[in-house]
Amino acid sequence: MLNELLEVSFVALYLVDETSDELELKELVSNSNGVTEPNRRIPIGRGIVGWVAEHGLVQNVPDVSSDSRFVEVAALQPSRSELSVPLIAEGQVIGVLNLESDRSGAFSDMDERLLESTADHLANAIHVIRLHEQLKALATTDSLTGLDNxxxxxxxxxxxxxxxxxxxxxxxxxxxxxxxxxxxxxxxxxxxxxxxxxxxxxxxxxxxxxxxxxxxxxxxxxxxxxxxxxxxxxxxxxxxxxxxxxxxxxxxxxxxxxxxxxxxxxxxxxxxxxxxxxxxxxxxxxxxxxxxxxxx
Missing domain, CATH: 3.30.70.270 (Reverse transcriptase/Diguanylate cyclase domain)
Structure with a gap:
């Protein structure tokens, strides 16, 4: 688990909801007594996570208190540093893998490379699953009416x-x-x-x-x-x-x-x-x- 390997406060997986132009929290693993915030949604462009989704670039922020983009989540343990990596498939950002720590400067260049590699594998897996779901839907949907066939x-x-x-x-x-x-x-x-x-x-x-x-x-x-x-x-x-x-x-x-x-x-x-x-x-x-x- 990334949270154990990198000793972070929590790991969060967000996926893009194309119908609302938002990121939806799909999975969160926390070391702070299992506290989670179900159904959390972040507008693309808001906060560090939203910025990463909008620009498709990795952000390793050693001190979030000095970053104007940071948005604290009250339900979670206070964070000092954040590492956020886009999930990219077929040239499109489909989500964000986000790590936060209660220590300043918690994430090294090696941590960044590890998370990028993990994000690549995860993005490809999600893309394949979605393609399978789309093909399954096409096989059971009437193309003229949109009803089941x-x-x-x-x-x-x-x-x-x-x-x-x-x-x-x-x-x-x-x-x-x-x-x-x-x-x-x-x-x-x-x-x-x-x-x-x-x-x-x-x-x-x-x-x-x-x-x-x-x-x-x-x-x-x-x-x-x-x-x-x-x-x-x-x-x-x-x-x-x-x-x-x-x-x-x-x-x-x-x-x-x-x-x-x-x-x-x-x-x-x-x-x-x-x-x-x-x-x-x-x-x-x-x-x-x-x-x-x-x-x-």
């Missing part, structure tokens, strides 16, 4: 059936087929049809609650997974979605179109089946029956 849906359904069996609770799925999408494509073009699908996806995402899944099942079909929800509650939710689809609009190229309506089919574990294929088959059959009935 069919693969993610099936994997999640298997998992939720197992949970429902363990907990002895219900589980419902709903299959949605967008009505008249072919007519939209034929009349106004596929770009308008794609915009219609994105608009429907947005409606489903707004109505999705914590722990539930909305996905693009394929083509003009969407699906919902509703853990712990029975048949009646599922239809109540679909009534709200249908009301928004019937009254809503979407825009493309400064033109406004009504949202397409949808046909639904639902099935509930365990009454309609105990395996994914059984639940999906039942929901599909009911959806197509609903679609045919609506045409009469």
């Amino acid at each position: 069919h693969r993610a849906f099936f994997d999640r359904l298997v998992l939720e059936i197992e949970r429902a069996a363990e907990l002895g609770r219900e589980l419902s799925i709903a299959i949605l087929d967008v009505n008249s999408l072919k007519a939209v494509n034929d009349t106004y073009g596929h770009l308008t049809g794609d915009a219609a699908l994105r608009a429907v996806a947005s409606v489903l995402a707004r109505h999705r609650r914590d722990g539930e899944m909305a996905c693009r099942y394929g083509g003009d079909e969407f699906a919902l997974i509703l853990p712990g929800v029975g048949n009646d509650e599922t239809w109540a939710m679909l009534d709200h979605i249908n009301a928004e689809l019937r009254s809503g609009e979407f825009e493309i190229d400064d033109l406004t179109f009504p949202l397409p309506t949808a046909s639904w089919g639902i099935s509930t574990y365990p009454v309609d089946g105990r395996r994914p294929t059984e639940l999906l088959s039942t929901a599909d059959e009911r959806m197509y029956l609903h679609k045919q009935t609506a045409r009469l």
